[in-house]
Amino acid sequence: MYYTHMNEMRRPEAMRLGGLIMMAGKTVVAQLHEALDEVNLSGPKLFALRYLDQAEKAMRITDLAGCIGSGKSNVTQLVDRLESDGFVQRARDPDDRRGVTVELTRRGRRHYQDGKKIVEQAEEEIMSIFTSVERAQLEAYLRRLIDDPPEN
Amino acid sequence: MYYTHMNEMRRPEAMRLGGLIMMAGKTVVAQLHEALDEVNLSGPKLFALRYLDQAEKAMRITDLAGCIGSGKSNVTQLVDRLESDGFVQRARDPDDRRGVTVELTRRGRRHYQDGKKIVEQAEEEIMSIFTSVERAQLEAYLRRLIDDPPEN
DNA sequence: TGTGTATAGTACATATATAAACTAGATTTG
DNA sequence: CAAATCTAGTTTATATATGTACTATACACA
Numbered sequence: 045m046y047y048t049h050m051n052e053m054r055r056p057e058a059m060r061l062g063g064l065i066m067m068a069g070k071t072v073v074a075q076l077h078e079a080l081d082e083v084n085l086s087g088p089k090l091f092a093l094r095y096l097d098q099a100e101k102a103m104r105i106t107d108l109a110g111c112i113g114s115g116k117s118n119v120t121q122l123v124d125r126l127e128s129d130g131f132v133q134r135a136r137d138p139d140d141r142r143g144v145t146v147e148l149t150r151r152g153r154r155h156y157q158d159g160k161k162i163v164e165q166a167e168e169e170i171m172s173i174f175t176s177v178e179r180a181q182l183e184a185y186l187r188r189l190i191d192d193p194p195e196n
Numbered sequence: 197m198y199y200t201h202m203n204e205m206r207r208p209e210a211m212r213l214g215g216l217i218m219m220a221g222k223t224v225v226a227q228l229h230e231a232l233d234e235v236n237l238s239g240p241k242l243f244a245l246r247y248l249d250q251a252e253k254a255m256r257i258t259d260l261a262g263c264i265g266s267g268k269s270n271v272t273q274l275v276d277r278l279e280s281d282g283f284v285q286r287a288r289d290p291d292d293r294r295g296v297t298v299e300l301t302r303r304g305r306r307h308y309q310d311g312k313k314i315v316e317q318a319e320e321e322i323m324s325i326f327t328s329v330e331r332a333q334l335e336a337y338l339r340r341l342i343d344d345p346p347e348n
Numbered sequence: 349t350g351t352g353t354a355t356a357g358t359a360c361a362t363a364t365a366t367a368a369a370c371t372a373g374a375t376t377t378g
Numbered sequence: 379c380a381a382a383t384c385t386a387g388t389t390t391a392t393a394t395a396t397g398t399a400c401t402a403t404a405c406a407c408a
Contacts, residue, residue, distance in 0.1 A: 060319060061319070061323050061326075061331055061334065061335055061338075062224050062228065062315075062318075062319035062322060062323065064335060064338040064339065064342065065217075065220050065221055065224045065338060066221045066224050066225055066239075067221075067338075067342055068217050068220075068221060068338045068341050068342055069217055069218045069219075069220060069221015069222060069224075069225075070221060071341060071342055072214050072217045072218050072221075072341075073218055073221075076214065086363075086364085087364095088363085088364065088365090089363095104386085105386070105387060105388095106385090106386065106387080114364095114365070114366085115365075115366060115367075116386075116387065116388085117365085117366075117367080117368095117387085117388075117389080117390090118364070118365055118366070119387090120387065120388055120389085121363085121364075121365085121388095122363090122364080122365095125362095125363075125364095137386095140373080140374075140385095140386080141372080141373055141374085142371095142372065142373045142374070142385065142386040142387070143373095143385095143386060143387080144386075144387060144388095163214075166214075167212060167213070167214035170214060170341075171213050171214065173340055173341065174213075174337070174340075178337065179213055181333070181337075182213065182334070182337045183213055183216060185326070185330065185333075185334045185337075186213075186216040186217060186219075186220045187216065188325055188326075189220050189223060189224075189322070189325065190216065190219055190220055190223055238393075238394085239394095240393085240394065240395090241393095256356085256357095257356070257357060257358095258355090258356065258357080266394095266395070266396085267395075267396060267397075268356075268357065268358085269357085269358075269359080269360090269395085269396075269397080269398090270394070270395055270396075271357090272357065272358055272359085273358095273393085273394075273395085274393090274394080274395095277392095277393075277394095289356090292355090292356080292403080292404075293356095293402080293403060293404085294355065294356040294357070294401095294402065294403045294404070295355095295356060295357080295403095296356075296357060296358095
């Protein structure tokens with residue numbers, strides 16, 4: 045008989061709370077990502093488009109980075125990809141020639157609306173395993189975790 | 197995928213449950229990462245070392261990928277870095293010449309013990325905002341979320 | 349037994365993220 | 379005003395992750 049290695053699966057039952065939270069986050073990310081594939085978007089792209097949509101005008105790279113909560117070099121790359129998708133366009137800021145502004149194209153706005161619907165549906169489906177009371181309680185726990193950083 | 201973007205910076209209060217879970221995951225990841233910097237480790241590296249330590253023998257790449265919950269090409273790269281850190285060593289599997297086994301070095305085992313202590317302390321600190329009853333309940337919610345993936 | 353197929357790991361392309369170095373332009377200050 | 383300094387964005391290097399293609403080996407079966 046040929047010796048086959050059994051795939052030792054992950055063992056969430058052996059995991060503690062910290063690991064479970066990370067794994068839950070990863071699970072949600074993965075499911076939204078899969079749902080978004082349909083409209084040629086990813087989570088990061090959708091969230092960038094969301095801020096650009098909410099802003100209703102051209103945004104500076106630095107401001108977008110602030111909203112997203114990441115560094116500027118990340119946003120440079122993200123905007124590169126969004127630009128080659130045709131979802132946004134860059135322009136020089138006339139008030140500060142160092143600055144670059146980013147704005148949704150019509151196509152980008154349309155795509156964002158599609159992605160938004162999909163994410164809302166997917167999120168609702170994921171959370172459908174909880175009652176509204178449970179959701180409220182889980183939400184309260186998570187807010188405490190996020191708002192009480194041990195040293196921030 | 198990292199999805200730092202789930203941050204939704206200025207307005208966690210406007211976030212729904214899905215976003216909160218992703219943000220909580222990111223928070224925990226970031227805090228463990230920061231704590232681990234001390235011993236020249238990262239979350240993914242520590243995670244891999246943990247399985248190698250538990251196995252107590254050389255592990256196959258595929259099995260490690262199964263434990264970690266990622267693809268093999270990711271593990272190839274991770275093992276490359278761990279090998280150049282001197283924490284693990286590869287060998288050909290004598291029973292299957294296609295196979296590669298990975299094993300902790302003495303240095304890797306020592307580093308893992310250091311990292312383990314640090315992570316346990318950091319995790320305990322993060323979770324210290326919850327009572328043990330609350331932890332149990334949060335844990336139960338998260339397990340349901342992880343164990344009940346909506347069909348896909 | 350030889351050929352077709354499956355599997356293991358790697359290589360390559362790409363996406364996402366961080367950090368540091370660099371460039372161009374703006375601001376401060378002597 | 380000119381020199382020093384700061385800031386905006388990009389570039390570059392690296393880490394992490396996914397998916398696909400490729401190579402070598404193992405297995406299956408006619």
